[in-house]
Amino acid sequence: MEAQGLGVLIPGDAWQALLAAGVPRTFLDGEVVLRQGDQGGHVLALTNGRVKVTLVDIDGREMVLAIRGAGEILGEISVIDGGRRSATVTAWGRCIAYQLPAARFLRIVDEFRIRDTLLRLILARYREGEAIRAELIGLPALQRVGRVLLWFAGMTANHRNGESGLDLRLSQEELASAVGLSRAAVAAALSSLRKQGVITTSRRLITVRDLPKLRAVGHAPNADT
Numbered sequence: 594m595e596a597q598g599l600g601v602l603i604p605g606d607a608w609q610a611l612l613a614a615g616v617p618r619t620f621l622d623g624e625v626v627l628r629q630g631d632q633g634g635h636v637l638a639l640t641n642g643r644v645k646v647t648l649v650d651i652d653g654r655e656m657v658l659a660i661r662g663a664g665e666i667l668g669e670i671s672v673i674d675g676g677r678r679s680a681t682v683t684a685w686g687r688c689i690a691y692q693l694p695a696a697r698f699l700r701i702v703d704e705f706r707i708r709d710t711l712l713r714l715i716l717a718r719y720r721e722g723e724a725i726r727a728e729l730i731g732l733p734a735l736q737r738v739g740r741v742l743l744w745f746a747g748m749t750a751n752h753r754n755g756e757s758g759l760d761l762r763l764s765q766e767e768l769a770s771a772v773g774l775s776r777a778a779v780a781a782a783l784s785s786l787r788k789q790g791v792i793t794t795s796r797r798l799i800t801v802r803d804l805p806k807l808r809a810v811g812h813a814p815n816a817d818t
């Protein structure tokens with residue numbers, strides 16, 4: 594199995610070496626895969642399923658940072674810098690990942706000379722997150738919610754233009770933290786999107802039904818009108 598999706602862009606033989614050196618683990622829906630604050634003693638190469646990355650800030654507020662899918666390497670930052678986990682990773686549905694001890698992972702990284710690639714990816718993710726948050730400042734609530742839903746949708750899987758039924762397993766509280774709005778404002782925006790047929794919602798689940806319409810909302814200057 595070669596690395597796919599939005600994960601680390603490393604050569605196929607390096608990905609295969611990571612899997613061969615790891616031990617397969619299965620994580621069930623809602624199970625914590627990595628926990629913020631823990632010492633980084635291992636990494637995980639995700640081969641099946643999706644995970645949610647969250648951060649608890651100094652005020653105790655939880656923020657959803659990203660959604661990651663198959664082909665991702667998880668926990669590499671704390672292993673590379675020797676620090677503690679900077680975020681919590683939770684399984685979205687059933688996941689399979691290959692666990693490697695830190696020393697074994699770093700040996701493969703050096704053997705295949707992919708350390709610079711990993712560092713570039715870490716920086717790119719940080720810059721992407723900062724750019725998205727800067728874009729949200731001053732946007733109307735509906736456009737802000739639409740844009741963040743698009744961002745998360747783009748992280749979940751490779752999908753065709755116009756694909757329907759894309760599940761985002763987010764609660765209103767999690768979405769509110771991601772967009773920087775009150776829960777009431779997010780609820781109003783979701784209600785508007787439901788009426789337009791863009792999404793459907795249930796408990797802790799937002800399903801994108803019309804991706805082109807969501808793109809139009811997320812990038813329309815008059816999305817609240």
